[in-house]
Amino acid sequence: MxxxxxxxxxxxxxxxxxxxxxxxxxxxxxxxxxxxxxxxxxxxxxxxxxxxxxxxxxxxxxxxxxxxxxxxxxxxxxxxxxxxxxxxxxxxxxxxxxxxxxxxxxxxxxxxxxxxxxxxxxxxxxxxxxxxxxxxxxxxxxxxxxxxxxxxxxxxxxxxxxxxxxxxxxxxxxxxxxxxxxxxxxxxxxxxxxxxxxxxxxxxxxxxxxxxxxxxxxxxxxxxxxxxxxxxxVLEALPPAVLGEVDGDSELVGRVRIEAGASVVRSRIVGPAVIGAGSVVRDSYIGPSTSVADGCVISGSEVEFSIVLDDSRIENAGRIEGSLIGRMVRMSGAARAPRAHRLVLGDHSQVQIAP
The missing domain is CATH 3.90.550.10 (Spore Coat Polysaccharide Biosynthesis Protein SpsA; Chain A)
Structure with missing residues (x-):
């Protein structure tokens, strides 16, 4: 066959x-x-x-x-x-x-x-x-x-x-x-x-x-x-493991997998979740049903029920949920008031923004 x-x-x-x-x-x-x-x-x-x-x-x-x-x-x-x-x-x-x-x-x-x-x-x-x-x-x-x-x-x-x-x-x-x-x-x-x-x-x-x-x-x-x-x-059946580094100020709850070369600093991760090889999670919260791929940086942000693809950076971006973030994306909080959304969107993009 x-x-x-x-x-x-x-x-x-x-x-x-x-x-x-x-x-x-x-x-x-x-x-x-x-x-x-x-x-x-x-x-x-x-x-x-x-x-x-x-x-x-x-x-x-x-x-x-x-x-x-x-x-x-x-x-x-x-x-x-x-x-x-x-x-x-x-x-x-x-x-x-x-x-x-x-x-x-x-x-x-x-x-x-x-x-x-x-x-x-x-x-x-x-x-x-x-x-x-x-x-x-x-x-x-x-x-x-x-x-x-x-x-x-x-x-x-x-x-x-x-x-x-x-x-x-x-x-x-x-x-x-x-x-x-x-x-x-x-x-x-x-x-x-x-x-x-x-x-x-x-x-x-x-x-x-x-x-x-x-x-x-x-x-x-x-x-x-x-x-x-x-x-x-799939994450619900993923074998938990800590193959990277997790500092003493961080907390892992439930089924969490930290791949080799990844580091978690002053952060809380609630499974099921996976942090890919070489990624850094710092001063952040990663919630259930989240996959962070290889080479990412997540800092000062909250990410839940989402997929983040390779080499993306999410820094001081508030809370993100129900999202698919592509490769080499750069997402950051706006530095100045008044409060506004600043976007660069490709063809056929779909965005939901809270008022």
Missing amino acids: KALVLSGGTGSRLRPITHTAAKQLVPVANKPVLFYGIESLVAAGVTDVGIIVGDTAAEIRAAVGDGSRFGARVTYLPQEQPLGLAHAVLIARDWLGDDDFVMYLGDNFVVGGITELVEEFRRSRPDASILLTKVADPSAFGVAELGPEGGVLRLEEKPREPRSDLALVGVYLFTPAVHEAVRAIRPSARGELEITDALQWLVDAGRTVRSTVISGYWKDTGNVTDMLEVNRT
Whole structure:
């Protein structure tokens, strides 16, 4: 069995962060989301991995390499334009050959991994197997309608009037039967080859499409709210450790990880939280569900339920919460009255300011 990992999207919902970084490499708990997916595949015994890449190919290649760090063998498959999930299967045809495969969306996060799903697929080997979960707004996802016995009846991509609240999770398993399906379908109204249409073709052709409804944790980390929620979930299981320096005037409460080379001075950190290698926290408060990446400086500030990326500085900035702070950001308190906000914002930025 092989794995086809999709990492070619533009990440429009995470702008401006993704103007300069691949969305699959935005970290949660100081590790890129994409890495969690690759680790889940390897844990399930799938080590031959093809990664679909687009405009951010160089960045993905630099981060993942040949896959040996994960115990995998990685092949990169260029996709000139993101023309749909089924299009990714189409261009990967030669590499996939006649092998069964897992298709895994590189910005998705499934707590607990996919080992049981892969093992069941290997045992029963339907033509396709999909994961479903109940969501509040199914119109934002691919949606499946199941029959009385749980069989898959109908699938539709982002329907205006969903027939159910069951959304497709970004993990699919296929036999080579799917190749006939992706060749048979036509682009949707939004100009993409939809994997939901390929699955519907299989259903209509009388092929076996099975589904598993999961009640566990799944997130599509394509927006800031979900990124922060995934970060919180992962931090809750992070092993606490003090590998850096914490002075006697500081306090660590709960599940806190201080990486090597980091220093905490006259500060209070309440977990779950992680402070990355080489970072400095001075005269500050770091609250629960916060990840501070490598090489950061936080001084005279409060940060809670947030992600701070590499080499950023937050100094005398008051209280920050529910935020995603990019790489090499400089944030500081204004030195003079009257009280005012002074901002330099990139395209597509979103800011909430208390009056």
